[in-house]
Amino acid sequence: MFNIEKIRSQFPILHQNINGKPLVYLDNAATSQKPISVLNSIKEYYETINSNVHRGIHTLSQRATEKMEDARKKVQNFINAKHDYEVIFTKGTTEGINLIAYALSNSNLIKKDDEIIISYLEHHSNIVPWQMLCERTGAILKVIPMDENGILQLDFLEKNLNEKTKIVSFNQVSNALGVINPVDEMIKMIRANSAAYIVIDGAQSVTHFAIDVQKMDCDFFVFSGHKLYAPTGTGILYGKESVLNELQPFHGGGEMIAVCSFEKTTYAGLPFKFEAGTPNIGGNIALGAAIDFVNETGIQNLQKHEDQLLHYAQAELLKIENLKIYAEKAHRTAVASFNLEGTGIASDTGMILDKMGIAVRTGHHCTQPIMEFFKIAGTVRASFAVYNTMEEIDILVDGVKKAQRMLS
The missing domain is CATH 3.90.1150.10 (Aspartate Aminotransferase, domain 1)
Known part of the structure; x- marks a missing residue:
């Protein structure tokens, strides 16, 4: 009930x-409030198991690691990712989109005169990173127009998909208007007419209805925890395993290496290749608690x-x-x-x-x-x-x- x-x-x-x-x-739509279960999970982490993850053999580190990796599995199930290592912890939607944009250019997958398509309904976080990518690479940005009802004109998308289209990025729900975009139809159209990477901004959708990234068949799906009853500074980048393995890291540092020497560094496997530095451990655990709240509701x-x-x-x-x-x-x-x-x-x-x-x-x-x-x-x-x-x-x-x- x-x-x-x-x-x-x-x-x-x-x-x-x-x-x-x-x-x-x-x-x-700016940020949601937090239930007691989420607040208590943060308190419990700092009062009982505060420690760095993945790096320690002592009991607190092992417990913190187990809690955070359990939260990753909760996210996997929540969005129906195929593998838990396809789930990357981030600071939020903005960092997730920037990670994708920089990783694609670092990997030389975007070149001069390649084309990137976004929509008129985008938050600045799904506009500016692509503009910056175009400035770095010489790629061309195109925008799907909308009508007076905020409905995207998909005939433009279909006409502009071709072999030069390398990225199509759009939100599932508009933060400004609440418009729900026809994601399934758009992805089907993109797959039929190009080999583009498909990026879905799920910041405004993940808190309102069920998400299935496998059924959706997107390459990337990003969202923020703080709109999903979780703390600020938490977020998720989902990426298909095959696509993530193509990409070079966005950040370099601790945790994301396999072997580091002055001559050469090799990177860790997924998901750690994209999680340099100490994560927001308490926040990530609390994101798992927020997902528990949504599932229980x-x-x-x-x-x-x-x-x-x-x-x-x-x-x-x-x-x-x-x-x-x-x-x-x-x-x-x-x-x-x-x-x-x-x-x-x-x-x-x-x-x-x-x-x-x-x-x-x-x-x-x-x-x-x-x-x-x-x-x-x-x-x-x-x-x-x-x-x-x-x-x-x-x-x-x-x-x-x-x-x-x-x-x-």
């Missing part, structure tokens, strides 16, 4: 007042609840005169990105909502091209998680109405 009160009881931060009002936290239960929240929020917000929801007609999840027309900038609305204890995100959401497309500076973004309630949606709607009255 899905018990919202039981779920909310596991999140201590939710039970406080902000500016004299009960906190309504609707900024989950049930990803289908979570998805159903968040879909209901979005449907209700959109219906109620659209009753407000002169309120525009962007990508209203697109297939979306857990995000309502909107503006009150004729009331100034989005941050004004956000500040009034904050005075009422309502936490939303305002601005361009690290997606300036999307904002330029709509000819706006930014939006108010309300984003939902498993612990949000219909009553909180009502509070949001009342807050937006108040902001409209104050700003008109």
Whole structure:
């Protein structure tokens, strides 16, 4: 049974007042709150087994290693990777994409006039690393356009796939709009028309519905732990074994070597080749605890609840005169990105909502091209998680109405 009160009881931060009002936290696309089980796992690590991993023969090191490698296996099962060593611990989605971009160029797999395709819906983290790769190699960046509903124009993708296409990278869900991209259709199209590496940004999807990277048939899948009820500074890069073995490391240092001498260094096998230095051990263990929380809640239960929240929020917000929801007609999840027309900038609305204890995100959401497309500076973004309630949606709607009255 899905018990919202039981779920909310596991999140201590939710039970406080902000500016004299009960906190309504609707900024989950930026970062989610953490359940007690995740917080306790960090505390337990530092209080009982704090030690470096993989390098020690003493008991604490062995226990810490076992805990962290157990978390890696939890991630493997969560995204259905074929092998646990295809799961690389990172600091987050941004580092994962940068790792891929630098590893591909370090391996001389991207050359002058090769083509990289991304989409108009991307976060800056899935734009800038590819621009930097183009600057280093002379490759050419192409962008899949979108329409006024935030829907990608896949005829452009199909027409631009050819033997020069070396990378296609796109998000599964837009952080700014909540649009769910047709990943399966896009990957099938790419496989039929090119030999490109396929990179999926799963930062906004992994927390909302089940992921199966084998069924998806992507080469890489990246996500951040902190949007999945885990601590900041944690993340995952999944890569197919055959593809990871082609790549040179991104970072050099301890842990990622097999043999090091002044004459030559040989690298360790997967996954350690891409995990130089001491990892975020406590954070990685806590990521495993966050996955336990999601599995215990049930990803289908979570998805159903968040879909209901979005449907209700959109219906109620659209009753407000002169309120525009962007990508209203697109297939979306857990995000309502909107503006009150004729009331100034989005941050004004956000500040009034904050005075009422309502936490939303305002601005361009690290997606300036999307904002330029709509000819706006930014939006108010309300984003939902498993612990949000219909009553909180009502509070949001009342807050937006108040902001409209104050700003008109």
